[in-house]
Amino acid sequence: MESPLEPVLTPEAYRFVVDLVYQHSRIRLGEDKQALLANRLRHRLKDLALSSYQKYCQLLDSIEGPEEIEHLVDLISTNHTKFFREPEHFSFLTKKALPALLPRLLKDGTPLKVWSAACSSGEEPYTLAIVLAEALRAYPTITWEIFSSDISKRMLARAQLGIYRMESVAPVEPELLKRYFQQGVGSRTGDCRVKTEVKEHIFFHRINLFQAEFPIPKRQDVIFCRNVMIYFDPPSRATLIARLTEQLASGGYLIVGHSESLFGIRHSLESIQQGVYYKP
Ligand SMILES: C[S@@+](CC[C@H](N)C(=O)[O-])C[C@H]1O[C@@H](n2cnc3c(N)ncnc32)[C@H](O)[C@@H]1O
Numbered sequence: 001m002e003s004p005l006e007p008v009l010t011p012e013a014y015r016f017v018v019d020l021v022y023q024h025s026r027i028r029l030g031e032d033k034q035a036l037l038a039n040r041l042r043h044r045l046k047d048l049a050l051s052s053y054q055k056y057c058q059l060l061d062s063i064e065g066p067e068e069i070e071h072l073v074d075l076i077s078t079n080h081t082k083f084f085r086e087p088e089h090f091s092f093l094t095k096k097a098l099p100a101l102l103p104r105l106l107k108d109g110t111p112l113k114v115w116s117a118a119c120s121s122g123e124e125p126y127t128l129a130i131v132l133a134e135a136l137r138a139y140p141t142i143t144w145e146i147f148s149s150d151i152s153k154r155m156l157a158r159a160q161l162g163i164y165r166m167e168s169v170a171p172v173e174p175e176l177l178k179r180y181f182q183q184g185v186g187s188r189t190g191d192c193r194v195k196t197e198v199k200e201h202i203f204f205h206r207i208n209l210f211q212a213e214f215p216i217p218k219r220q221d222v223i224f225c226r227n228v229m230i231y232f233d234p235p236s237r238a239t240l241i242a243r244l245t246e247q248l249a250s251g252g253y254l255i256v257g258h259s260e261s262l263f264g265i266r267h268s269l270e271s272i273q274q275g276v277y278y279k280p
Contacts, residue, residue: 118228122159149207162194219249227257
């Protein structure tokens with residue numbers, strides 16, 4: 001019997017939730033995640049004044065289901081990120097990718113397009129923006145755009161806000177911090193805000209990597225899709241890589257996280273270095 005104070009997540013309810021999460025996001029929760037899910041959902045049940053997981057499943061199955069599924073995916077997804085995470089990828093961008101792309105950018109005048117495809121709270125696209133702003137200071141005729149997207153509305157809202165605690169920007173070099181962030185004063189002491197001249201290059205979109213169409217331009221020059229593939233099962237990873245490859249320009253680069261690789265996936269990209277792939 002379920003006590004009204006402590007709902008019990010039954011195996012049936014767990015399976016129902018796991019399948020829904022998978023259908024919506026392709027995030028595959030393993031059998032070992034039952035306690036974690038129960039823990040994360042406990043507060044949600046309280047907020048919704050629901051006394052059991054069974055009632056929660058009924059809500060998910062109702063007309064309000066699609067909205068609740070978004071909350072659910074938000075609750076279970078891992079959003080960990082940081083400025084200059086896996087810094088080799090940013091060095092690759094400035095030392096290898098940009099020099100290779102420069103002739104085209106200088107010749108045809110179209111903007112450089114970079115997509116941060118699972119941007120979480122924004123540290124990755126802002127790092128990209130800082131790195132590009134620095135690298136392209138010497139090339140004022142080159143324009144650049146960063147498309148920044150995530151499945152989570154909550155994370156995307158944080159990314160769009162562009163305000164971070166000073167502790168979070170610790171990986172940013174002091175000179176860059178001064179150039180690209182404004183430090184808060186008064187009640188905002190301890191916070192810093194990304195400056196408008198950086199932000200205006202970034203276009204935010206809510207994108208599920210498995211939705212039918214991506215509402216951003218094709219022929220991206222670089223796609224950062226880091227630390228999200230690990231949550232997907234092998235068939236979903238293969239689907240994703242095929243879709244990202246299609247979204248890339250010839251001569252463009254796909255960058256995945258250090259703990260991810262395209263090993264075991266059929267693809268047409270060339271491996272350049274750890275986590276970096278080139279579309280010929
Ligand atoms: C661990 S964070 C990675 C952030 C950043 N790319 C990095 O490497 O620091 C993973 C992000 O993927 C997002 N995500 C999970 N499933 C997704 C999906 N199907 N479509 C788009 N984003 C998804 C989550 O909301 C989360 O913000």
